[in-house]
Amino acid sequence: MRLHPLTSLAVAGSTAVITTAAASWPLSLAVIAAAVGLSALGGTLRPLLPAAAAVLVPLCLSLLVLHGLFFPEGVSVLAQWGPARVTTEGLSFALQRAAQLSAAVLALLVFSFSVNVPDLVAALPAKGIQGRVAFVLASTLTLMPAAASRLQRIRQAQEARGLVIRRGLLHRMAAFRLQAVPLVSALVEEAGTRGSALDARGFGSTGPRTSYREVPDRPLERLLRTFLLLAAVVAVAARLWQAGG
Amino acid sequence: MHPSTALSAGIRSFTFHEEDSPVLRDVDLSFAPGTLTVILGGSGSGKSTLGRLLAGWLSPGTRGSLHGHLELAGTRLHFNGSADDPRINPAQWGVQVGFVPQDASSALSTVRATVAEELAFGLENAGVDRAAMKAAVKRTADLLGLNRLLDRHPGTLSGGQLRRLAIGCAVIAEPAVLVLDEPLASLDAAGTDELAFLLRRLLAGGTAVVVLSQAIDGALLEADWWIVLDGGTVTASGTPEDLHAAPECLPAAIRRPGPEPKSRMPARGSATWGAQAAAEPILELRGVAFGYHGNPGRGRKAKAATRGASGHELNTVLLGIDLVLLPGEIVAVTGANGAGKSTLLRHLNGLLRPTSGSVLLNGKDIARVPVGEVAASVGLLFQNPRDQLFERTAAREVRFGLDRRFGADEAADRTAAALAAVGLAEAAHGHPAELPASGQRLLALATVLARRPAVLALDEPTVALDGNGLAVLDTAVRSAAAAGAAVVLVTHDVPYARSVADRLLALDGGRLLGN
């Protein structure tokens, strides 16, 4: 059984919101475990892990160094080297924050790596604001590998012209100009043609739209989405009310 | 002239914003249903601007100012370059006039995951219901032979398939007029035949077809009417027979079919040949084989290199290539689109490394030499000149990197000489991107010529060149060879290859065959 893309988005989004609102250490760990499990089940663990690591490793390291070593508010000192003081409060702050952020990030990444982007685009109404956001998302995802391979071609073409990139910041910056100028002007020019093409194919028209791709949706899922949305709102409201009261 | 017209235009002038001289002036045209009109003109003659203007892709007012009128389906719009000119509704105009730009891939939406959905994109925006869309997609796919590709991602198509898809997107709404910009450029013989067949079917269905071209191709001889555009204005028009009878009406910028009468360079006498026989080879390929299975990193590179190959499942491109290049000889390698010609060329300077076999430059293996260094001896000109150009003026572009190698005086001399050799001396201070397509290719050629490499390797050099550009290329290639350089060119243009080369080789099934 395959979920409607908006349902998986609602699940991921509300999980991230509720975990942040709850700020509970066991819940964060449970969400992390569930996210990794789900991703393994769906077979997307292989691409997901490096992407998650690229985001989370520097973030968590930075938190640990920052709060583990320097937390002026901390009282119970575990160790001290010069200005650096390891405190219980600092460590627990860092670990809790790291777990909570990891949970939210993983929940959202499981969605991005499992969703079928064309289905997601087709599920959003083509007209108006959502259609335009969907266009930007889909077009960016298509252009990214295209831009990367064009950059590769530009590098080859310039190497073939005898340009050798040398070490050093100034040389790197000069090399940036050599490669960015052809890349950006080609992309901008192509975008100009694409703009005319899309206009001619009715991209800017304001009338009703239809969709060629069928994305099945069930009433039960629609109900589930409403429920998840409400749950997220309630979680946020409860936390704010608690803080205010 | 014609019983009825689908589209007509009376353009007094069209000028881009902040430019002094108009791109088009005094162009009067009309196109009747079921007729094929060919607008012939060299690079920079204004034909792409004209095509876009006719198709509503260049809205008067937003891109430039138009004086004159456009008439479509009985509605005549008058423009006089003022703020209260009518504003064209591109979607409605697009339903009646389809346009296929030169670079077909830039006409695609980039947001649809299959060929079928890409075809349906325009219908979705018009709110057509799904059953009607399915029927239209089926009909268009039948017309263009895209049936077996309907579920493929548009990004995986070859150049020829992409062009057919772009045509499909333009004709799915059954427009009364279809305008094609350089549809035959870089198509091999098979691709040209397919396109000619498609045009005949559209014409039979009553579509007015307009082809913009800088070359007279066999397929265009069937046209009802030829219009010659030169310097932004119509200089001649008539049936193909009329204009053939009066060749002085066709400017030199328009390329003629078949091998052209070329002035053989005087330097290429028998003495050169005798010298060659004794000379040492400059570059030698020994048993070079190349494939990209099992190594993803290299696979991606090779895929980018062989764009236009029939698909990514292909994994062996070259099988044991032997080639010896002597100073002063011109070797042409021909082959169909996707035969691996570009892949072969990229082995000459080390951009691609052979999976087995070796490449020797002046007797030394280049396996461990970086590309940037090999490039001092092997100048390679790529298909897309824009990838190589990044400076603000043509002169700076050619001079780039020369100062460090040769000193300021010699750099200035070489720059001037290279620009003069490609006929761009007057454009030396112009912006490279503002040169017409033909001029950009020649500028890229000048950047390579200025370094006077021992081997000149050219990838599809004739594509995008107009008649004048071709003559310049021809002279440049011959004088480089006369000065002792070995020239290799890969091309699908067999007549040109035959006219220029000392040796003609064909790449087929990964092997080089002599003729």
Place this chain on the structure above:
Amino acid sequence: MSSPSLTLPSPAPAAARKRRVLEILGALAIAGTYIYLVLNQPADITGGPGSASALIALSGFLVGAILLVVAVLPTLPTSTMVLIPVALVLNIVLGQFVGSTLVPFYLDAIGTVLIAVLAGPAAGAATGALSSIVWSFFNPTVLPFAAGAALIGCLAGLAARYGLFRRFYLAPVAGFLTGIIGGVVSAPVAAFVFGGTSGVATGAIVSAFRSMGDTLLAAITKQALISDPMDKAIVFAAVAVLVYALPRRASLQFPFVRRHRVLAGKAPEQGS
């Protein structure tokens, strides 16, 4: 005379007013959230993670950014719409690359600033916000910075509008000032949502201030004042190089560039 279907009617002013209201609401949400957070911060950080501040920072800034996108996106012409994905590709590819190195810069706004210069402050703001939203598809941690990115786009557009891209040396100055404002506004997000910064190099700078006894918000704001102005000065200079390298026909197709004479008549001389 002309049939109505082939031509477009003149644009209606009523819709423009509704959009202006949304823009103002979005700006108010962002400004209000910032002021609330700055006034309430001292008690908060020791109160443990997941506190109300994180939620307020997240929701206030996100709502503001989304309102801006909703207000601006439908008004953009197709020629600008197709450029936004190009800008996002530039942002993400360069940002991802620089973020992975140990340089205390981000360089993740080149595309946003490019659009702002070509299409104006509104388009710049929408691109900045969308950039964060779409990038969060691969890296959800950039989502909370959507409001800051929108602000950078808007300020870059204003700089272009008032001629700061006509002289090559003025662009980095404008970038420097933009960086100061952008850094100060984004600091509460880093402090309250993340409790730190997302990079190791920037984290080290914050640590240095913390070791001198600063509050987390003060330390992150100071770090932002060190990194952001330089970062944006580099970005603005890079964009100036890029827009002057564009062929004139390409840049003049944008009405914003023509109306406000964003670019000098001829490319100014600059060192290569």
